Amino acid sequence: MPHRKWNKYWALAWEQLLVTGSVCAAAFGVNAAFAGVAGLSYASGGTSLGDARAMAGSGAVLLSMLIAIIASVARQNAAGELSLDFDPRLRRMPVYTLPLVSLVFFVRTGCLFLFAAVGAAQWYWFGSDFDPAALYFLLIAYLVLQTIVWTRSGLTGIEYLVGGSVLAVALGTLYGLQLPDATFALLVLVYAAAFLVSLAGIALIRRDARWPLPRPGEIFDAITGLNASPRHPFRNGLAAQVWYEGRRAGWLLLFTSATFTVIGFVILRSGDYLNYDDRYPWNYSRYLWLYPWVPYIALLLAAPIAGAVALSTGAGPTFMRPLETRHLALAKLVALFRALAIALPLAAVVSALASALSDTALWDIMMDAWNHGEIDLAGLLAWRAGPMLLMAVAAWALMFARSLESLAIAILSAACFVIGLVLADLNFMNDEYLGNIAVASVPMAVIIVVTGARYRKALRSGVLPGRAFDIAAAICALSAILVLLYAGSVQFDANFLWVGLACGCLLVLPGASVSLHLQRQRHR
Amino acid sequence: MSATESGNVIAVESLTRKFGRKAALDNVSLAVPEGCVYGLVGGNGAGKTTLVKHLLGTFKAQTGSVRVLGEDPVRSPVEVLSRVGYLSEDRDLPGWMRVRDWLRYSEAFYPAWDAEYAERLRERFGLDPDTRIKRLSRGETAKAGLLAALAFRPPLLLLDEPSSGLDPSARRNILEAIIRTVAGEGRTVFFSSHLLEEVERVADRVAMLHQGRLVFEGTMEDLHATHHRWMLRFPQAPAGHPNLPGALHLEGDGQDWTAVSEGDAERFRTEALAAGAEITGHSGASLEEVFLARVGHAAVLED
Numbered sequence: 001m002p003h004r005k006w007n008k009y010w011a012l013a014w015e016q017l018l019v020t021g022s023v024c025a026a027a028f029g030v031n032a033a034f035a036g037v038a039g040l041s042y043a044s045g046g047t048s049l050g051d052a053r054a055m056a057g058s059g060a061v062l063l064s065m066l067i068a069i070i071a072s073v074a075r076q077n078a079a080g081e082l083s084l085d086f087d088p089r090l091r092r093m094p095v096y097t098l099p100l101v102s103l104v105f106f107v108r109t110g111c112l113f114l115f116a117a118v119g120a121a122q123w124y125w126f127g128s129d130f131d132p133a134a135l136y137f138l139l140i141a142y143l144v145l146q147t148i149v150w151t152r153s154g155l156t157g158i159e160y161l162v163g164g165s166v167l168a169v170a171l172g173t174l175y176g177l178q179l180p181d182a183t184f185a186l187l188v189l190v191y192a193a194a195f196l197v198s199l200a201g202i203a204l205i206r207r208d209a210r211w212p213l214p215r216p217g218e219i220f221d222a223i224t225g226l227n228a229s230p231r232h233p234f235r236n237g238l239a240a241q242v243w244y245e246g247r248r249a250g251w252l253l254l255f256t257s258a259t260f261t262v263i264g265f266v267i268l269r270s271g272d273y274l275n276y277d278d279r280y281p282w283n284y285s286r287y288l289w290l291y292p293w294v295p296y297i298a299l300l301l302a303a304p305i306a307g308a309v310a311l312s313t314g315a316g317p318t319f320m321r322p323l324e325t326r327h328l329a330l331a332k333l334v335a336l337f338r339a340l341a342i343a344l345p346l347a348a349v350v351s352a353l354a355s356a357l358s359d360t361a362l363w364d365i366m367m368d369a370w371n372h373g374e375i376d377l378a379g380l381l382a383w384r385a386g387p388m389l390l391m392a393v394a395a396w397a398l399m400f401a402r403s404l405e406s407l408a409i410a411i412l413s414a415a416c417f418v419i420g421l422v423l424a425d426l427n428f429m430n431d432e433y434l435g436n437i438a439v440a441s442v443p444m445a446v447i448i449v450v451t452g453a454r455y456r457k458a459l460r461s462g463v464l465p466g467r468a469f470d471i472a473a474a475i476c477a478l479s480a481i482l483v484l485l486y487a488g489s490v491q492f493d494a495n496f497l498w499v500g501l502a503c504g505c506l507l508v509l510p511g512a513s514v515s516l517h518l519q520r521q522r523h524r
Numbered sequence: 525m526s527a528t529e530s531g532n533v534i535a536v537e538s539l540t541r542k543f544g545r546k547a548a549l550d551n552v553s554l555a556v557p558e559g560c561v562y563g564l565v566g567g568n569g570a571g572k573t574t575l576v577k578h579l580l581g582t583f584k585a586q587t588g589s590v591r592v593l594g595e596d597p598v599r600s601p602v603e604v605l606s607r608v609g610y611l612s613e614d615r616d617l618p619g620w621m622r623v624r625d626w627l628r629y630s631e632a633f634y635p636a637w638d639a640e641y642a643e644r645l646r647e648r649f650g651l652d653p654d655t656r657i658k659r660l661s662r663g664e665t666a667k668a669g670l671l672a673a674l675a676f677r678p679p680l681l682l683l684d685e686p687s688s689g690l691d692p693s694a695r696r697n698i699l700e701a702i703i704r705t706v707a708g709e710g711r712t713v714f715f716s717s718h719l720l721e722e723v724e725r726v727a728d729r730v731a732m733l734h735q736g737r738l739v740f741e742g743t744m745e746d747l748h749a750t751h752h753r754w755m756l757r758f759p760q761a762p763a764g765h766p767n768l769p770g771a772l773h774l775e776g777d778g779q780d781w782t783a784v785s786e787g788d789a790e791r792f793r794t795e796a797l798a799a800g801a802e803i804t805g806h807s808g809a810s811l812e813e814v815f816l817a818r819v820g821h822a823a824v825l826e827d
Binding site: 323 | 582602603
């Protein structure tokens with residue numbers, strides 16, 4: 001009997017439906033088996049578990065969803081090996097890219113979304129407290145993974161990081177806006193983005209082309225120099241050394257501060273769980289306010305480590321290259337400054353997210369003020385920028401702890417901060433500004449004299465060119481002017497001046513101390 | 525290349541260096557003429573690496589002076605290092621770099637870098653450009669370091685224990701060939717080694733360091749002309765060492781002894797005959813024999 005010829009799109013849809021439907025059916029089988037056994041066990045009273053029905057209702061659904069997602073993302077190629085990309089066979093199909101990607105994308109996601117709906121119904125039916133966010137997160141994870149494996153020949157590891165950061169920021173923003181269902185809104189956003197990125201990526205891959213713009217990874221590498229291989233010859237030795245120092249020590253600040261941040265959050269979360277039913281005398285939940293500070297504390301802990309590695313010269317051909325010592329110092333300073341310039345905003349974003357997610361009282365107050373129009377965006381940013389600036393200066397100073405003269409001045413500067421801020425506050429209450437100025441003047445005078453002496457020594461030793469002193473003086477003057485301008489725009493408070501000057505000294509200090517430090521190391 | 529006024533590429537005068545009370549270098553003076561292959565030999569702790577570090581400017585002379593290519597390497601490190609190809613003993617190359625990155629990084633520092641020559645050397649050394657340096661064997665790492673030292677055709681090639689990690693074939697076919705090629709182009713090679721046979725094959729001049737002191741410095745021709753190896757037989761076993769003032773070193777037992785002498789061979793022959801010895805053999809002394817005679821077994825056994 002003659003059969004009717006299928007339309008190619010219908011054939012494609014049928015094939016995809018069959019593949020993904022089979023995966024979902026198999027996952028549903030796992031789900032049914034798990035839920036059935038748990039349900040029967042509960043009905044017969046034969047389980048010792050506290051709430052077998054709840055487990056069946058939620059655990060089975062989540063487990064089977066996870067299986068379905070993994071099976072959908074991974075597939076076997078013609079050789080029967082596990083393969084992770086957009087099937088080359090599909091790429092070669094005589095079908096336009098838009099319908100091809102649309103069919104594959106929507107059939108696959110449709111099947112999984114349908115399966116999620118079935119899971120949600122089961123969840124309800126088993127009488128558990130239904131939390132749709134769990135399913136949404138799984139679907140978001142699927143969309144992200146699917147997009148990555150389909151377009152990975154055009155993506156680099158750095159882009160995963162950037163994409164993840166964008167998602168985290170989006171999630172934080174949605175939560176911050178206190179939408180009734182922020183996770184669902186995020187799912188919709190990711191769904192649309194995943195389709196567009198997949199479409200664009202596969203279209204380019206089919207043409208054996210690459211992203212028309214430089215890959216985000218390349219841009220990131222160009223800015224950071226953290227993970228890049230040199231693609232073009234370096235302009236000169238200094239450029240090569242900046243790349244070298246960035247690769248050697250620049251990434252360390254990011255990696256170490258991220259690790260410390262994770263460890264900090266795990267410790268705090270563990271404390272919260274331990275305190276679940278107040279069995280312990282200590283009360284970790286009182287320290288929720290610590291969450292926003294975790295990334296900053298991690299950064300401060302990471303800074304001396306990264307600085308020590310950058311300033312160490314034991315390994316590598318550091319001194320064997322024909323490069324002036326001051327250029328060597330400059331390369332290290334640039335690499336560390338760049339690393340800090342990347343790590344600090346990331347820490348600030350994570351801090352803001354932690355602040356939002358930990359529901360601190362301060363965050364609530366800020367959000368109330370925002371919702372009532374009592375604070376504008378500038379005010380909100382200023383609220384976050386204060387600690388960021390303070391941490392930036394502190395981290396920058398700590399990076400040079402290996403250099404003894406830097407450390408001494410950093411300690412003096414820290415003392416100045418304390419005196420300038422704490423005593424100023426105390427004096428403010430007593431209206432004794434003159435006392436504030438007198439007390440703060442002593443450490444500031446010491447800092448300025450010591451910093452000046454280091455520069456003089458550096459200049460006389462020939463490590464620094466004469467113009468470096470002019471630049472340093474200009475930075476100091478600029479710092480002072482900015483601080484004065486700021487102080488003038490608000491109610492004048494002398495502590496701004498001292499803090500500003502301390503910041504200026506700390507910023508320019510490494511220019512001299514690192515050069516001298518390296519000079520000593522180079523010619524022992 | 526720009527030769528110095530004296531014609532010496534390296535000029536070290538009365539160089540002394542102490543670490544605490546121990547003198548790592550004790551009043552060392554040497555001169556390396558242009559176009560020469562200069563071998564520096566010595567046991568562990570003899571001061572070879574300390575001397576090389578002075579030549580590179582990483583150590584500052586406590587007393588005496590060091591000039592490399594007419595410059596003070598401490599005062600003018602960039603001028604010196606930009607004209608010196610250096611291979612360090614501990615091969616401290618950055619392990620995280622790929623070979624390709626390493627070459628591109630090194631290229632940036634030397635305007636005279638010859639990229640085609642570098643590529644030819646890389647192929648000759650069998651180095652995969654995509655391999656990270658930490659994945660290379662010790663010998664391959666040495667080749668990567670040597671490549672960077674050679675590719676800008678420096679007037680002075682400074683090699684600290686270049687043979688370390690290389691198999692005998694690589695030593696002969698690559699290292700020695702390269703040293704000869706560089707010298708053949710009129711450039712200068714200064715290398716330290718404890719492989720005396722290798723130094724003897726390659727070097728034009730040699731210096732021996734022992735406990736920070738220079739115990740010999742001269743051309744290989746001088747060394748061979750002034751040092752002799754003698755096989756002696758005494759009619760009766762002498763009590764203790766035979767009395768031969770011209771002998772740098774005596775070794776033997778009973779009637780048969782081997783001597784290494786310095787200076788006029790005829791004078792030593794006369795001394796030996798006068799002492800009652802029969803000369804059963806005579807030849808020029810090898811570098812190893814001279815080294816053993818001057819430094820003693822202890823230093824060699826340490827190696």
